[in-house]
Amino acid sequence: MNTIRSLLARREALLVLACLILLVAITARFPAFSTPRNLAGVFNDTSILIMMALGQSAVILTKSIDLSVAANVALTGMTVAMLNHLAPGLPLVVLILVALAMGMLLGAINGFLVWWLDIPAIVVTLGTMTIFRGLAFVLSGGAWVNAHEMSRPFLELPRTVLLGLPVLSWAGLLAIVLAALLFTRTGLGRAFYATGGNAVAAVYAGIDIGKTRFLAFVLSGTVAGLCGYLWVSRYAVAYVDVASGFELDTIAACVIGGVSTIGGVGTVGGVVLGALFLGIIKNALPVIGISPFWQMAISGAIIITAVVINARGERVKGRIILRRKELPL
Amino acid sequence: MTAMLSTDTPTTEPILRMTGISKTFPGVKALSDVALDLRPGHVTALIGENGAGKSTLVKILTGIYQPDGGSIQIDGREVTLPTAEAAQDLGITAIHQETVLFDELTVAENIYIGHAPRNRYGLIDWAAMHARAAAILHGIDAPISTRARLKDLSIAQRHLVAIARALSIDARIVIMDEPTAALSYKEVEELFLIIDRLKKAGKAILFISHKFEEVWQICEYFAVFRDGRQVGAGRLDEVSHNDLVKLMVGRDVTQAFPKLDAEIGEVVLKVDGYCHPTEFDQVSLELRRGEILGLYGLVGAGRSEVCQALFGVTRPSAGSVTLNGRPIAVRSPSDAIDAGIVYVPEERGRHGAITAMSIVANISLPSLKVTSRRNFLRMAEEFALARQYAERLDLRAASLSQPVGTLSGGNQQKVVIGKWLATLPKVIILDEPTKGIDIGSKAAVHAFMSQLAVEGLAVIMVSSEIPEILGMSDRVIVMREGRMAGLFERQGLTPEALVRAATGNKEAAA
Ligand SMILES: Nc1ncnc2c1ncn2[C@@H]1O[C@H](COP(=O)(O)OP(=O)(O)OP(=O)(O)O)[C@@H](O)[C@H]1O
Ligand SMILES: [Mg+2]
Numbered sequence: 001m002n003t004i005r006s007l008l009a010r011r012e013a014l015l016v017l018a019c020l021i022l023l024v025a026i027t028a029r030f031p032a033f034s035t036p037r038n039l040a041g042v043f044n045d046t047s048i049l050i051m052m053a054l055g056q057s058a059v060i061l062t063k064s065i066d067l068s069v070a071a072n073v074a075l076t077g078m079t080v081a082m083l084n085h086l087a088p089g090l091p092l093v094v095l096i097l098v099a100l101a102m103g104m105l106l107g108a109i110n111g112f113l114v115w116w117l118d119i120p121a122i123v124v125t126l127g128t129m130t131i132f133r134g135l136a137f138v139l140s141g142g143a144w145v146n147a148h149e150m151s152r153p154f155l156e157l158p159r160t161v162l163l164g165l166p167v168l169s170w171a172g173l174l175a176i177v178l179a180a181l182l183f184t185r186t187g188l189g190r191a192f193y194a195t196g197g198n199a200v201a202a203v204y205a206g207i208d209i210g211k212t213r214f215l216a217f218v219l220s221g222t223v224a225g226l227c228g229y230l231w232v233s234r235y236a237v238a239y240v241d242v243a244s245g246f247e248l249d250t251i252a253a254c255v256i257g258g259v260s261t262i263g264g265v266g267t268v269g270g271v272v273l274g275a276l277f278l279g280i281i282k283n284a285l286p287v288i289g290i291s292p293f294w295q296m297a298i299s300g301a302i303i304i305t306a307v308v309i310n311a312r313g314e315r316v317k318g319r320i321i322l323r324r325k326e327l328p329l
Numbered sequence: 330m331t332a333m334l335s336t337d338t339p340t341t342e343p344i345l346r347m348t349g350i351s352k353t354f355p356g357v358k359a360l361s362d363v364a365l366d367l368r369p370g371h372v373t374a375l376i377g378e379n380g381a382g383k384s385t386l387v388k389i390l391t392g393i394y395q396p397d398g399g400s401i402q403i404d405g406r407e408v409t410l411p412t413a414e415a416a417q418d419l420g421i422t423a424i425h426q427e428t429v430l431f432d433e434l435t436v437a438e439n440i441y442i443g444h445a446p447r448n449r450y451g452l453i454d455w456a457a458m459h460a461r462a463a464a465i466l467h468g469i470d471a472p473i474s475t476r477a478r479l480k481d482l483s484i485a486q487r488h489l490v491a492i493a494r495a496l497s498i499d500a501r502i503v504i505m506d507e508p509t510a511a512l513s514y515k516e517v518e519e520l521f522l523i524i525d526r527l528k529k530a531g532k533a534i535l536f537i538s539h540k541f542e543e544v545w546q547i548c549e550y551f552a553v554f555r556d557g558r559q560v561g562a563g564r565l566d567e568v569s570h571n572d573l574v575k576l577m578v579g580r581d582v583t584q585a586f587p588k589l590d591a592e593i594g595e596v597v598l599k600v601d602g603y604c605h606p607t608e609f610d611q612v613s614l615e616l617r618r619g620e621i622l623g624l625y626g627l628v629g630a631g632r633s634e635v636c637q638a639l640f641g642v643t644r645p646s647a648g649s650v651t652l653n654g655r656p657i658a659v660r661s662p663s664d665a666i667d668a669g670i671v672y673v674p675e676e677r678g679r680h681g682a683i684t685a686m687s688i689v690a691n692i693s694l695p696s697l698k699v700t701s702r703r704n705f706l707r708m709a710e711e712f713a714l715a716r717q718y719a720e721r722l723d724l725r726a727a728s729l730s731q732p733v734g735t736l737s738g739g740n741q742q743k744v745v746i747g748k749w750l751a752t753l754p755k756v757i758i759l760d761e762p763t764k765g766i767d768i769g770s771k772a773a774v775h776a777f778m779s780q781l782a783v784e785g786l787a788v789i790m791v792s793s794e795i796p797e798i799l800g801m802s803d804r805v806i807v808m809r810e811g812r813m814a815g816l817f818e819r820q821g822l823t824p825e826a827l828v829r830a831a832t833g834n835k836e837a838a839a
Contacts, residue, residue, distance in 0.1 A: 185706045187697045194694055197683035204642070204672070204680050205695045205748070206663035264685045 011258030014309075015273035019280060026284045033287060040165065046279030047172030048227050048234075050272055052246070053253035054179040055223035057271045058216040060254050061183075062209075063196040063263030064114060064121035066217060069224040070246035071132035072106045076228030078136045081145040081154075081238035088151045095154065096229055103225010104218055106132060111217030115210040121217075129247070137240045147236035158234050168230060175223070180268045192216060196263025252299065253278055256306040274306075341368040344533045345390075345502055350399035352385055354735065356727045359385040362399070363559040365552050367502060367533035372524060374544040374565065375537045376577055377554035378767040379739025380725040383537050384426050386554075387506045390535075391423045392416035403502075417444070422500035424491050424508045426537075426738045426765070427678050430479050437462035437475035440494045465493045470519045484676050485511050485628035492520065503527055504535040507738070509543060510764045511675070513628045513793040514828070521547055539739075539767050540794075541570060553577050578769045586775055586800025591782040593803065594618030596654075598670070598756050598787060600639070603648035608634035609811040612648070616756065621778065621788040623802030625795070626831050631811035632791045633675055636758045640672035641665045652755070666695055669755035673746055673762060675791070681745035684734030688726055689715040691733050692748045699752075718747030723773040739766045746774065750781070757781070758789040763797060775801060795824045807831050 027034040052069055059066045079102060080095045106128070113124040147155065158168040165173075183189040191212040194202040199209050232238040257274025259266030278299065285295045343366035352360040360382045367373050375383050388394040390401075392410040401408050403419055410416045430439050438445075440462045448454040462475040471489040479487060488511040495503060505524075509517045524547055527534060536548055544551070545565065552562040553576040561576045598616040603609065609631035616622050624632045638645045641659040650657055652668055659665045665672070674680035683691055693700050693711040700710040715729050722743040726736055733744055742765050749757060762778070763771045778801065782788055792798050798805055799822060807815040807830035815830035 186704060187701060187706065190690065190694065190697060190706065193686060193690070194683050197685045198679075200680050201683050202694075204640075204662055204674055206661075206666040207694075208661070208663060260685075264683070 012267065012269045012273060015257065015270065015277060019273065019277055022277070022280055022284070026280075026288065030287050033284060040169070042279055042283045043172070043276070044166055044169045045283060046275055047168050047175075048230055049246075049249055049253060049279060050172045050275040051175040051223050052220075052227050053250045053257070053271050053275045054175055054268065055220035056247075056250040057254045057257070057259050057266055057268075058179075058183075058192055059121070059213075059220045060251070060259050060261065061192040061196045061263060061266055062213045062216045063199070064213055064216065065125065065251065066107075066110060066220045067122065067125040067247050068106070068110060068129040068132055069220060069250055070243040071129045071136070072103055072221055072224035073228040073231050073243040073246065074240060075106065075132040075136040075139070076102045076225045077232035077242055078140050078145070078228075078238045078240070080229050081150060081232045082140065084151055084154045085145050085149040092151075092153045092157060096226070099225045099229040100222055101225070103228060104222040106225065107218045107221015108214070110221065111214035114217065115214045121213075133240060136242075140238075140240060142240060145232070145238040150233070150236065155233055155236055158230055168234060171226075171230065176268065176272055179271075183268050188212070188215060193264055196260075196265075198264070249278060252303045252306075255303060258306075261307075277302075341371060343368050344404060346402040346405075347386075347390075348400050348402075350386070350389060350401070351397045352382075352389060352394060353397055356731075357735075358557050360389075360396070360557045363554065363557070364562070365535075365559070366550075366562075367535055368550065369501070369531045369533050370528050371550055372528060372534040372536050372548040373550040373552060374548035375535055375552050375554065376539070376541075376544065376573065378577060378725075379743075379765075379770055380737035381554040381577075381767075382557040383554060384506055384738060387423055387425065387504050387535075387537070390416065390421055390502075390504060391425075414443075417498055417500075420499075420501040421504070422495045422498040422502070423504035424495045424506060426506040426510075430487060430491060430494075432478070432480040434479060435475065436466070436473055436477050436479060436482070436490055439479055439490055440465065440475075440497050442494075444498060461497070462493065465496055466490075469493060469496070469523055471516075483629055484633075485513070485516065488512060489516065492523075496523070500532070502533045502535070504537075506537045507539070507765055508536075509538060509540065511628070511761070513626075513831075514795065515627055515832075517543070539765065539771070541573070541768070544573075545570070555579060574768060577767075586797070587772060587779060588621075588775070588801055589779045589783050591619035591621075591779070591803075593620050594785065597652065598639075599651040601649045601651075603635065603638065603650070604646050605631075605634060605638060605643065605811075606646050608643075609638075609808070612808075612813055614806055614813075616787045616789060618785050618787055619782050620803045621782050621790055621801050623798040623805035624789060624791040624808065625793070625798045625805055625827055626808035626814070628793065629810075630808040630831070632808050633760055634811075635808075636672055636760055636789065636791060639665070639670060639758065642672075666752060666754075670758070671695070671749045671752055671754040671756070672758045673749045673760060675760040675764065677741050677745045681748075682733045682741050684741075685732055687730045688719065688724070688733055688736075688744055689729050691744050692718055692751055695748060696751050714751055715747070718751050719743075721773075721777055722747050723770045739770065742766055743770065743774075750777075754786070756787045756789070758791070760791045761793065762790060763792075763794070795827060798827065799824065809833050 023034055032038060056066055056069060076099050080099050083090060083098065084095060110125055110128055113119055114121050158166060160167050162170060191207045194205065194207055195209045195212045202209050231243055253275035254271055255261060256277055257270035259271060281299065345367040347365045350360055350363050377383050385394065389396050392413040392415050401410065408419060437459045441458050446454045446457040446461065459475045466473055469489060469492060473482065473486050473489065479490065492508060508520060512520065524534060538544055548565055551565050553560050553573065555577060594617055596615050597618050600612060600614045603612040612635050626632050637643050639650065641661045641664050650659065657668050659668065689711050692715040696714060697706065700707055700714055712729060719729065724743045725740050733741055746762060763774055766774060778788060790801060803819050805817045805822060806813060807827060809831055814833060817826060
């Protein structure tokens with residue numbers, strides 16, 4: 001009884017339960033929704049969100065926020081799409097490296113401004129968000145890069161099926177594994193938590209909190225850069241407004257997943273489940289036949305609910321309890 | 330007006346009577362079936378080891394936590410305290426152990442937040458607020474501007490603001506949870522004068538402290554908690570010091586300052602002509618292997634500031650530091666840690682503990698280079714490290730993966746000390762190391778410190794507690810207003826000499 005309650009107190013368990021309830025409810029009306037095939041499709045569809053939410057969570061853990069990730073996707077996506085169009089002979093590996101490097105650079109700009117100029121992250125990334133999109137416009141002159149202007153390998157990579165799953169899904173899974181390792185098994189991951197948990201104490205413990213935040217932004221930017229390529233390839237089109245508003249989805253996934261907006265608390269498992277929860281809703285609502293405007297309202301309501309649950313959890317302090325199998329003292 | 334009550338009346342009726350109070354946190358029974366009476370015009374001491382449940386009781390009395398069961402009566406009437414406001418309305422005010430104040434607000438705003446004086450339009454009456462705040466601060470002899478921002482104050486000054494805040498509420502029941510922990514003897518005397526005044530005004534006072542001298546000095550009644558139970562209560566004049574200790578710890582506590590004879594070796598740390606634009610001037614000291622160097626002074630004498638500069642938190646404006654004969658430049662705490670100098674800060678809440686992280690993660694944080702292999706953290710190593718220091722420091726916790734925020738104040742302090750000792754430094758600077766630590770564990774910390782000195786560590790110990798300074802130091806440096814005011818050897822050092830150096834006598838100052 002007690003174990004059930006303490007299990008329920010954990011955000012991950014709560015989210016798994018919420019996802020299951022959601023699936024059961026949808027399946028009751030549309031049995032086809034819960035076929036393994038469709039579920040794999042939902043996961044594939046959510047992979048980009050998962051990856052970017054994980055990058056975002058690193059930033060939020062350090063008590064910052066990155067509003068520029070979606071603009072980063074647009075700018076990087078546009079850049080690689082145009083490169084692909086103008087130089088179709090360029091190997092895909094080069095384009096992917098360009099996407100990674102460019103995303104990393106854009107993230108580094110954010111991190112640098114936050115670190116050296118000590119400007120609040122929300123201000124910095126609100127600025128760079130507009131600048132990145134502006135650059136995407138300048139670069140393309142407002143024109144679209146359409147599917148027929150992209151090379152076959154460029155379009156096909158994310159869809160290529162390996163061992164039963166598309167590469168895009170594999171990228172999502174890989175991101176989860178790497179993030180879990182980074183967050184729980186490396187000094188940098190620990191520094192993310194410490195910086196957001198108590199910046200002063202982190203400084204005293206010898207952690208360079210400026211550098212830690214910088215690296216969190218670099219990470220988030222790099223992931224966004226990669227997703228820039230994945231996005232334009234998957235949707236087979238690049239234009240200035242690609243991924244418009246998607247930064248809010250990444251933040252929502254974090255918040256729903258139990259990442260504290262004041263930093264220092266959150267898990268990879270929670271973020272992934274938060275993203276999947278959003279993914280299921282996004283995929284299911286059209287099936288049920290709910291209009292896109294209702295979808296937005298429903299997503300918003302869920303985010304507010306999650307924030308309320310987070311705030312209550314912080315009040316009773318029961319949520320962050322780490323009492324799994326205890327090592328006796 | 331109630332009549333003035335004589336403090337000699339042996340059987341004053343309690344104003345506040347708590348019975349059968351219990352409180353459970355996940356995994357811990359913090360209080361089980363405890364009782365407590367508070368009498369008007371009297372001070373009741375509440376004593377108990379770290380984690381005994383004292384602060385939990387305070388939080389129940391101030392409406393922050395809700396008890397699982399039990400009854401609270403005020404003037405014989407059953408009351409409930411669902412919110413902090415309700416407690417305040419019933420005339421209960423408290424100075425909490427971890428002061429909760431607002432950095433960005435002014436001193437006056439902090440004192441009057443939640444009950445600011447209003448003018449006849451219902452708007453905040455700023456002039457009255459500043460005037461009253463100034464009057465209260467004057468009353469406790471705290472020379473702090475009411476317009477200063479809280480973040481610009483020292484720890485002791487913040488503490489005084491917290492005291493002023495409690496006094497600004499016209500209460501009948503005043504609770505003080507370790508009010509003297511951050512104060513030097515001078516402020517403590519002021520506080521005791523205030524307590525006397527409150528007593529004469531018929532207030533009932535609950536006084537929590539780990540310092541027995543204080544308890545004997547100002548309290549008439551006592552209650553002892555052990556492991557969340559009340560194990561004794563009564564009049565202080567009917568018990569002896571040893572009775573109390575035995576009740577509290579459940580055994581006899583051996584020697585208070587178990588200082589071992591350490592072999593004093595060569596000079597490890599040498600500081601020469603150390604200056605800071607505002608905080609200290611021309612500080613020079615030598616610290617040897619195996620030595621414990623006491624740093625005494627009044628609050629605000631610049632001791633912590635010197636230590637913070639040595640640790641790279643702030644930059645000195647002049648002076649040199651040599652470690653093992655080699656000049657070093659410390660620009661950040663991580664430079665200091667790499668060089669082998671660590672600093673255990675005084676204010677654990679702000680500088681020490683990361684409360685959302687587990688005990689293990691806190692202790693291992695500055696030692697991650699050691700516990701990880703090829704950049705990968707190894708949990709087993711971290712647990713081993715944390716367990717070792719938790720045991721040596723007598724840490725009381727349900728589990729090592731418990732978030733530090735759920736520990737009692739004293740146990741949080743032990744985590745912070747453990748975290749720094751675990752880095753195996755050459756020089757350790759302890760700023761008020763036993764602040765808020767109970768008698769039994771204090772002996773453990775002192776014994777550990779002494780043991781480390783024997784093993785060749787060089788220790789600088791900042792302390793405002795004269796017995797601790799006298800008991801533990803090989804040499805003592807006294808600071809006054811940012812300057813060195815004396816260097817004393819252990820032999821023949823008296824409390825008077827320390828106090829004289831710390832306050833400076835009038836002729837010399839003129
Ligand atoms: N919010 C909380 N969540 C979980 N456990 C808690 C919480 N607050 C206190 N505890 C536990 O309750 C017990 C009593 O703590 P409390 O703070 O009352 O001790 P204390 O007597 O004030 O000790 P100290 O002298 O160290 O200040 C401890 O075991 C502590 O770990
Ligand atoms: Mg306490």
